[in-house]
Amino acid sequence: xxxxxxxxxxxxxxxxxxxxxxxxxxxxxxxxxxxxxxxxxxxxxxxxxxxxxxxxxxxxxxxxxxxxxxxxxxxxxxxxxxxxxxxxxxxxxxxxxxxxxxxxxxxxxxxxxxxxxxxxxxxxxxxxxxxxxxxxxxxxxxxxxxxxxxxxxxxxxxxxxxxxxxxxxxxxxxxxxxxxxxxxxxxxxxxxxxxxxxxxxxxxxxxxxxxxxxxxxxxxxxxxxxxxxxxxxxxxxxxxxxxxxxxxxxxxxxxxxxxxxxxxxxxxxxxxxxxxxxxxxxxxxxxxxxxxxxxxxxxxxxxxxx
Numbered sequence: 650x651x652x653x654x655x656x657x658x659x660x661x662x663x664x665x666x667x668x669x670x671x672x673x674x675x676x677x678x679x680x681x682x683x684x685x686x687x688x689x690x691x692x693x694x695x696x697x698x699x700x701x702x703x704x705x706x707x708x709x710x711x712x713x714x715x716x717x718x719x720x721x722x723x724x725x726x727x728x729x730x731x732x733x734x735x736x737x738x739x740x741x742x743x744x745x746x747x748x749x750x751x752x753x754x755x756x757x758x759x760x761x762x763x764x765x766x767x768x769x770x771x772x773x774x775x776x777x778x779x780x781x782x783x784x785x786x787x788x789x790x791x792x793x794x795x796x797x798x799x800x801x802x803x804x805x806x807x808x809x810x811x812x813x814x815x816x817x818x819x820x821x822x823x824x825x826x827x828x829x830x831x832x833x834x835x836x837x838x839x840x841x842x843x844x845x846x847x848x849x850x851x852x853x854x855x856x857x858x859x860x861x862x863x864x865x866x867x868x869x870x871x872x873x874x875x876x877x878x879x880x881x882x883x884x885x886x887x888x889x890x891x892x893x894x895x896x897x898x899x900x901x902x903x904x905x906x907x908x909x910x911x912x913x914x915x916x917x918x919x920x921x922x923x924x925x926x927x928x929x930x931x932x933x934x935x936x937x938x939x940x941x942x943x944x945x946x947x948x949x950x951x952x953x954x955x
Contacts, residue, residue, distance in 0.1 A: 660690045721794040722776065724769035732758060765801070768811070772797060775815050775839075782838040783830055785819065793822035799857055809849055812839050817850040824861040829868040831906060833934045866891055866900065869909035869933070876932055879913065880920065887916040890947065897950050903943065907935045911943035915953065 660672055662683035670685030679694040719726050732755050735748045743751065773794060780790045796818040800806065806814060816839035823830045832850075836843045854861065867888060874884045890912045894900050900908055910933040917924050926944075930937040947953070 662686065662688055662690065664688070721791050721798065722773050724766050724773060768806075769798075769801070772811050772815050775812060776819065779816070779819055779835075779838045783819075783834060785823070785828065785830070786826075789822045789826045789828055790819075792825060793819040796821055796853070796857070796859075800853055803856055805853060805856055809852075810841070810845075813841050813845050813849045814853070815839065816841055816846050817853055820846070820850060821853065821859055821861060824864065825859075827862070827865050827868060829864060829872045831934055864905045866905040866909050866912075869906050870913060873906075873909060873913055873929070873932055877924070877928070879917065879922065879924075883913070883916045883920045883922055886919060887912040890915055890951070893951055894947055899946060899950050904935065904939065906933050907939045907943050909933070910935055910940050911947055914940060914944055915947055919953075 660681060661668070662670065662672070662685065664683070664686055667683050667685035667688075670683060672681050672690060673684045674681050674694075676694075679692065680689055681691040681694070682689045719728065732751060735743045735751060737743060776790060776793060776797070779785070785793075793815075797815060800814055800818065816835050819839075820830065820832065820835045822828075823835075832843055832846055836846045839846070853859065870884065870887050870891065874887070887909075891900075891908070894908070894912070910929045914924070914926060914929050926937040926940050929935075929940055933940070
């Protein structure tokens with residue numbers, strides 16, 4: 650009798666004439682059969698070998714034995730059925746008549762997809778493009794795809810562009826995961842107006858009941874200083890200035906990017922780095938007047954002019 654998925658593979662054929670013959674293991678088919686009569690003793694064996702490592706896309710396609718994992722950033726979550734090449738299970742070419750039938754099946758499989766599937770496919774293609782432009786981590790993109798699916802399920806897409814809703818979903822995901830990206834960064838990557846992005850963002854926050862935390866100001870200090878190639882001591886002093894401002898409770902209600910830019914500007918002045926407020930305004934996306942007002946308040950509160 651054939652055994653199904655057994656963990657004990659110490660088996661022998663019970664036929665009297667085959668007791669002297671060894672059991673042969675076929676790893677490709679997952680079977681153990683008798684070396685004398687060919688009787689299958691175990692089938693559907695568990696594959697306990699390690700997965701092959703591929704460090705490039707080409708190696709992954711050649712060596713991987715399984716498909717990609719389930720992902721919300723795919724329109725079908727990676728679970729769709731794909732009609733493969735024109736070959737049977739043994740690798741032989743299909744007859745011309747069968748090949749024609751499978752070509753027709755592929756055509757109707759493509760045509761039978763719903764409009765929602767096609768819309769999700771376009772939206773997630775745009776989302777992946779914005780991910781590349783902004784350098785967003787994969788977990789944040791997964792969160793953004795989840796938010797967009799909730800938007801589509803709540804039927805909030807009517808009267809709103811796909812680009813603005815995808816951008817709003819990505820900004821909301823960045824806020825939830827504390828990834829420092831401003832509205833201007835998201836609007837520029839999505840090629841939409843900032844006011845439209847703000848409007849749609851307010852809509853999805855209200856309709857979906859999202860609770861977005863305020864950005865950590867320290868993350869913007871790291872971002873701005875890295876973009877401007879500032880000294881490490883300047884960055885550390887800016888963190889210290891920000892910590893003192895939080896202890897004095899003068900950061901509440903203030904724009905986090907403006908607060909970070911002002912802290913960096915004061916740190917540059919203290920460390921002898923001659924960088925204008927205008928350049929900080931360009932890098933941070935905040936007006937130089939706002940940075941100047943925040944810097945004056947910080948100097949007055951912390952008494953840095955003395």
